[in-house]
Amino acid sequence: MVAPAVLVIGGALVVPALNLIVQSFLVSTGYGGVAYHFTFSNYIDAVRDPTYQTVAWHSFGLGAAAALICVVAAYPAAYFISFKLHARWRNLALFLVVISLFTSYLVRLYAWYTILGSNGIVNTALIHLGIVDHPLLFLIFSRWAVLIAFVNVFLPFSVLMLTSAMQNIRPELLENARDLGAAPARTFSRVVLPLTMAAAVGAFVYTFILTSGDYITPALLGGTSSTSLANIVSDEFVALGNRPGGAAISCVMLLVFVIVYVVLSRLERWKGI
Amino acid sequence: MRRISGLGVYTLLLFLFLFSPVFVVVLFSFNKTAGLTFPFHGFSLRWYRAVFSSPVYRDAIVASLRVAVITVVVVVVVGTLAGIGVTRYAFRGSTAVRALLLFPAALPGLFIGIALLSFFVQTKVTLSLWTVTLGHLVYVLPYFFLVVAARLQRFDYLLEEQARDLGAGPWTTFRRVTLPLIAPSLIAGALVVFSLSWDEVFITFFTIGAQNTLPLVIYSTVKQSVDPSVNAVSTLLLAGSLLFIFSVRRLVVDLQQ
Numbered sequence: 001m002v003a004p005a006v007l008v009i010g011g012a013l014v015v016p017a018l019n020l021i022v023q024s025f026l027v028s029t030g031y032g033g034v035a036y037h038f039t040f041s042n043y044i045d046a047v048r049d050p051t052y053q054t055v056a057w058h059s060f061g062l063g064a065a066a067a068l069i070c071v072v073a074a075y076p077a078a079y080f081i082s083f084k085l086h087a088r089w090r091n092l093a094l095f096l097v098v099i100s101l102f103t104s105y106l107v108r109l110y111a112w113y114t115i116l117g118s119n120g121i122v123n124t125a126l127i128h129l130g131i132v133d134h135p136l137l138f139l140i141f142s143r144w145a146v147l148i149a150f151v152n153v154f155l156p157f158s159v160l161m162l163t164s165a166m167q168n169i170r171p172e173l174l175e176n177a178r179d180l181g182a183a184p185a186r187t188f189s190r191v192v193l194p195l196t197m198a199a200a201v202g203a204f205v206y207t208f209i210l211t212s213g214d215y216i217t218p219a220l221l222g223g224t225s226s227t228s229l230a231n232i233v234s235d236e237f238v239a240l241g242n243r244p245g246g247a248a249i250s251c252v253m254l255l256v257f258v259i260v261y262v263v264l265s266r267l268e269r270w271k272g273i
Numbered sequence: 274m275r276r277i278s279g280l281g282v283y284t285l286l287l288f289l290f291l292f293s294p295v296f297v298v299v300l301f302s303f304n305k306t307a308g309l310t311f312p313f314h315g316f317s318l319r320w321y322r323a324v325f326s327s328p329v330y331r332d333a334i335v336a337s338l339r340v341a342v343i344t345v346v347v348v349v350v351v352g353t354l355a356g357i358g359v360t361r362y363a364f365r366g367s368t369a370v371r372a373l374l375l376f377p378a379a380l381p382g383l384f385i386g387i388a389l390l391s392f393f394v395q396t397k398v399t400l401s402l403w404t405v406t407l408g409h410l411v412y413v414l415p416y417f418f419l420v421v422a423a424r425l426q427r428f429d430y431l432l433e434e435q436a437r438d439l440g441a442g443p444w445t446t447f448r449r450v451t452l453p454l455i456a457p458s459l460i461a462g463a464l465v466v467f468s469l470s471w472d473e474v475f476i477t478f479f480t481i482g483a484q485n486t487l488p489l490v491i492y493s494t495v496k497q498s499v500d501p502s503v504n505a506v507s508t509l510l511l512a513g514s515l516l517f518i519f520s521v522r523r524l525v526v527d528l529q530q
Contacts, residue, residue: 001358002370004351005414013377013385013411016392020384023391034395077287080280093284098521100291104472104514106488107507110495111294114301119499121297156291213381216474220495230383234479243391250387257381 024247034243042248052232052249059229060256062143063212066150067204073151074158074203079192081159082166083174094163101156109220112149116140116221141223149221150211158203165199166192201268205261213253229253295511302504320505329490330506337487337513340402341470344409345463348417353459356421357451361430371422378415385411386479393480400482408476413469417462420524424458461520472514 024042027035046052081093115121116139123135139145169192177187211217215230222228229249236246305315324330355374359367377385389408393400432454436446474488481489487510494500517524 001362002355002367002374005355005374005418006370008347008351008410008414009373009377012389012407013380014373016388017380017384019392019395020388023395073287076280077284080284084280093288095521096288096292099515099518102468102514102517103295104488104507104511106472106474106491107298107511107514108295110491110503110507111298113495114504115294115297117499152290152294155287159287209381213383214475215383215478216492220492233383233387237387237390237479243394246387247391250384254381254384 020247021251023244024251026244028242028244030241033241039244042244043252045245046248046252052229055227055229055232058143058227059212059218060208062147062150063208063214066147066154066211067207069147069151070155070158070207071162071200071204074155074162075200078159078162078166078196079188081163082169083171094160097156097159097163101160105153106216108153109149109217112145112152113140113220116145116148140221143222145221146218149217150207150214153217154207154211157206158200161199161203161206162196165196169195197268198265201264205257205264208260209257213257298504299508299511301501302508304501304504307501320502323502324505324509327502329485330487330502333485333487333490334509336402336484337471340406340409340486341467341513343406344413344470345466347406347410348414348466349459349463352414352417352421352462353455355418356425360422360425360428374418375415377411382412382475386476389476390479400480402482402484402486404480404482405477405486408480409470409473412473412476413466416469417466420458420462420465421455424455428455457523461517461523464517464520465524468514468517471516472510 023034025038025040026042027037027039028042029035081090085093113120117123118135118137118140120140122139123132126132127135173191174187177191178184182190212228213230215228215234218228218231233246233249233253236242236249240246302320303316303318305317305319355370358364359371359374385408389404389411390400392398393404398404428451432450433446436450437443441449472488473486474492477486477489478492485493487506491503491506491510494503
């Protein structure tokens with residue numbers, strides 16, 4: 001009974017993924033061609049190339065910043081939803097979070113495009129009010145635009161993860177802490193924070209992976225100043241026809257994601273004990 | 274008391290930040306004039322008329338519908354079978370199968386898209402809506418599987434035994450007992466799958482052929498020019514991606530068990 005599903009995932013994901021890994025060790029022979037010789041040079045090229053290095057720092061840095069902002073910004077809201085709202089309002093709030101999570105990713109990006117663009121709402125308002133004479137072009141096509149959109153798109157996930165972790169904290173624990181004389185800040189840092197750390201790490205890693213591997217947001221809102229790693233991978237494949245090169249870069253990215261995940265979850269567990 | 278209201282105000286602002294950009298798009302999709310500027314000049318449906326009279330948008334809507342519907346049908350059949358198989362029979366390797374079926378959800382879309390693209394190029398498969406559909410299948414199967422497996426976990430198999438005792442064959446038992454009981458969850462899962470496929474842009478970007486889906490048309494239109502009808506077509510995309518809402522209640526019940 002499970003055979004069809006296994007076949008779908010196996011045939012349309014596991015095989016292509018393994019194929020990609022194999023390709024990353026082959027030699028590219030120009031446009032789209034591949035020679036079947038084992039080589040490690042794609043990896044060396046990928047890691048050594050100064051342009052790629054700059055873009056990699058940029059992509060991973062932007063992803064880490066977005067993930068950190070999401071988790072930190074989500075904490076107060078998750079705390080409020082979990083502990084300060086009555087059940088009915090809590091359910092409504094969670095419902096809204098789920099809605100925003102499912103709200104079309106592309107539409108949200110487009111929304112920021114219309115808000116920050118040169119003919120967008122912010123600029124026309126500023127000109128209308130006489131604050132500036134010309135549209136501020138740095139609003140869009142910048143890292144800041146990409147960062148704002150990332151936070152807007154991925155924040156609901158952090159809120160959801162943290163809220164569901166906080167729902168598992170028994171309210172008595174918070175009352176006990178308060179009865180023992182702990183200030184709210186101390187209760188938060190000593191009770192709530194440790195008990196939700198695993199969820200926070202999960203939300204951080206998820207957001208980090210999806211943002212630093214994103215193609216669409218930097219392409220729409222980043223302008224020429226912010227090429228993304230995903231952009232480079234796609235260029236290697238589509239424009240340059242260098243499949244082994246693109247495969248190597250995406251394998252390096254995947255490796256970084258795995259390392260970030262393993263290190264953070266180890267750290268969390270180690271600190272948790 | 275002051276602290277509490279501070280947190281409340283913060284949460285309210287956070288919700289405003291989450292929803293106001295999308296609200297702007299929806300509002301301006303009904304705008305009378307082409308500008309994206311306040312004050313709002315009044316309601317009209319002209320941008321929706323523009324969308325439906327444009328062959329590019331119409332084709333894209335049809336293409337997206339086709340991909341989403343085929344994805345839903347295949348995933349419901351394949352995913353339900355897998356859900357029953359994994360939850361009912363403790364066979365050797367059932368944990369491995371479960372892990373395999375959830376595995377795509379842990380992969381970044383870029384990796385799935387690139388892996389598929391390079392595989393299709395290498396095996397000389399022509400990129401088309403079918404390759405897109407295959408990509409979507411892989412991407413959405415874990416989510417559907419999760420929903421169905423959660424429902425089947427708390428399924429009372431005694432009911433099936435009783436049906437058998439009363440003389441019903443395996444097929445009749447499935448059709449008359451099992452299916453009606455799990456149907457609400459299947460529908461909920463199917464709506465989630467539809468929403469995900471309808472809005473998918475990342476894997477689609479790499480696996481698309483000559484025919485574009487709706488998200489890709491929006492993406493390339495936005496990149497090239499300012500076209501107010503994008504507001505209207507975005508609102509349609511939004512409506513499709515929020516179809517799952519009708520199933521939220523059922524999902525919450527299933528996944529909390």
